[in-house]
Amino acid sequence: MKDELLRLENVGKDFNGNQVLKDVSFTLEEGKILGLVGENGAGKSTLMNILFGMNVIAETGGYEGNIYLNGEKVEFDNPVEALNAGIGMVHQEFSLIPGFTVAENVLLNMEITKSSVISKILGKRLETVDLPKIRKSAASVIDTLGVQLGTDTLVSEVPVGYKQFIEIAREIRREKVKLIILDEPTAVLTESEAEILLKSMRRLADSGVSIIFISHRLREITSICDSIVVLRDGAVVVERPTKDVSVHQIAKWMVGRDVDKEENKAVKSFNTINKEDVIFETKNLWVDMPGEVVKDLSLKVYRGEILGIGGLAGQGKLGIPNGIMGLFEAGGEIYFENKPIPLNNTFEVLKNGLAFVSEDRRGVGLLLDEPIDWNIGFNAMQVHNRFIKSYLGGIIKWRDDKAMRKCAQDYIKALEIKCTGERQLARNLSGGNQQKVCLAKAFAMNPKLLFVSEPTRGIDVGAKELVLDALRKYNKENGTTIVIVSSELEELRSISDRVVVVCEGKVFGILPPDADATDFGLLMSGECQINEEGEKVWLR
Numbered sequence: 001m002k003d004e005l006l007r008l009e010n011v012g013k014d015f016n017g018n019q020v021l022k023d024v025s026f027t028l029e030e031g032k033i034l035g036l037v038g039e040n041g042a043g044k045s046t047l048m049n050i051l052f053g054m055n056v057i058a059e060t061g062g063y064e065g066n067i068y069l070n071g072e073k074v075e076f077d078n079p080v081e082a083l084n085a086g087i088g089m090v091h092q093e094f095s096l097i098p099g100f101t102v103a104e105n106v107l108l109n110m111e112i113t114k115s116s117v118i119s120k121i122l123g124k125r126l127e128t129v130d131l132p133k134i135r136k137s138a139a140s141v142i143d144t145l146g147v148q149l150g151t152d153t154l155v156s157e158v159p160v161g162y163k164q165f166i167e168i169a170r171e172i173r174r175e176k177v178k179l180i181i182l183d184e185p186t187a188v189l190t191e192s193e194a195e196i197l198l199k200s201m202r203r204l205a206d207s208g209v210s211i212i213f214i215s216h217r218l219r220e221i222t223s224i225c226d227s228i229v230v231l232r233d234g235a236v237v238v239e240r241p242t243k244d245v246s247v248h249q250i251a252k253w254m255v256g257r258d259v260d261k262e263e264n265k266a267v268k269s270f271n272t273i274n275k276e277d278v279i280f281e282t283k284n285l286w287v288d289m290p291g292e293v294v295k296d297l298s299l300k301v302y303r304g305e306i307l308g309i310g311g312l313a314g315q316g317k318l319g320i321p322n323g324i325m326g327l328f329e330a331g332g333e334i335y336f337e338n339k340p341i342p343l344n345n346t347f348e349v350l351k352n353g354l355a356f357v358s359e360d361r362r363g364v365g366l367l368l369d370e371p372i373d374w375n376i377g378f379n380a381m382q383v384h385n386r387f388i389k390s391y392l393g394g395i396i397k398w399r400d401d402k403a404m405r406k407c408a409q410d411y412i413k414a415l416e417i418k419c420t421g422e423r424q425l426a427r428n429l430s431g432g433n434q435q436k437v438c439l440a441k442a443f444a445m446n447p448k449l450l451f452v453s454e455p456t457r458g459i460d461v462g463a464k465e466l467v468l469d470a471l472r473k474y475n476k477e478n479g480t481t482i483v484i485v486s487s488e489l490e491e492l493r494s495i496s497d498r499v500v501v502v503c504e505g506k507v508f509g510i511l512p513p514d515a516d517a518t519d520f521g522l523l524m525s526g527e528c529q530i531n532e533e534g535e536k537v538w539l540r
């Protein structure tokens, strides 16, 4: 038996009286991988924040219970102390500096998290440091992970799927690292990229480093973890070896009921598409989004359909809605209901009845320091005058806070957003619940055309179908046309009427959702294109 590295005893945490962790106890041996799973809001990130000494814990009154590392009681007041004790953490959100190269980012000191400070320190380091040595050292760590990544590439030019590898490389190059916490590292990766990451995690564990791995993709948990800890409502409901545990069983432990039945709820009833009724069209669209460049893309969206957009990471699928919505520089032409709409003008696009749920929920999706009801209602109020009461023929206008609250309460119920109420700040919600607020915010705009990007990223297994069902329902009941971008092909096939595959920034083909999986693979990998006559044109 290996030596015990980590022991948690009766760890508890409350935020202003809201108990989010209760009596959490478990152990982890050296060189082993522990899978930490639980529904959105179960307390996984909070637990890891305690372990890593994140400031938010001390600022909110600390925690209860004891943590032992190599048998010694530890209590980290800040991440620097955790790092010095040999713990590394890769967060859900990236902390890389876009203007620096891959090598420079790998060689950064993890303890410094503010970019301005990092830039200063790194500037100094570079004066005295041997650059070829930095590159070599970074290249060797990246090599350990088994990925192809040029060390001189600027991080801003690295596709999002590869950024995770840079974060991890940065963690493992530190000497003395004993434990790495990976909070949903595969959420932004395609299946093949995730596969590479899982393999490198195994290699890392075999070299003696212990890993705590948080993922909503339960298949990853069963395939790689030695043991599993299931959190439900802040308490450990199961701690056991992963051997012989099925994905179905884990899902059941997580939600405390059988989720299989809910998966079956995903009834496919596709829309009949009228190809004469084009609601939206792009002509020769290009988008300059780093790592997701779109080139010369012409595409028609039919009224009432759910159109899926798939493709490998970095091939441009994310660039499409981001460019259309004016978040990254774009050119070419776009038409909504046969009327040209100016590009690079978000307000104008929203005004015309389009809405967007971004994949970057913290960056562009939410007003983090505002409560849930404001987040849900704000855009609808600004753009469409919703929640505004007019008196005296519009001379006096009043914000209708009551209506806004009521609307938020309805969405909290419909989307099962886990929160203390509609006045809770968005910042204090768990990642998956923030994602649900982003959806509610778009729904509240009553759009005619809704773009959603990676809608179930970071959403737990029980809530995934809920989110997809909410989109289906919205499409059916309101007749809203939906364009959904996702890295999960199966998700696209379960919801879309047609699936567009994007490769090298262009449309490589449009397939029905029930087309052969091999055909999707061929288009995604750029082996062939499908022309307007529906024939395959081989490219390699």
Ligand SMILES: Nc1ncnc2c1ncn2[C@@H]1O[C@H](COP(=O)(O)OP(=O)(O)OP(=O)(O)O)[C@@H](O)[C@H]1O
Residues within 6 Å of the ligand: 015, 020, 038, 039, 040, 041, 042, 043, 044, 045, 046, 047, 056, 060, 418, 419, 427, 428, 429, 430, 431, 432, 433, 458, 460
């Ligand atoms: N700073 C904070 N202030 C108040 N409440 C918070 C704070 N941080 C987290 N919470 C609450 O703690 C609970 C647990 O959140 P946590 O982020 O740990 O969940 P999680 O299991 O990581 O979820 P997800 O899978 O969605 O990322 C949530 O109900 C959240 O609202």
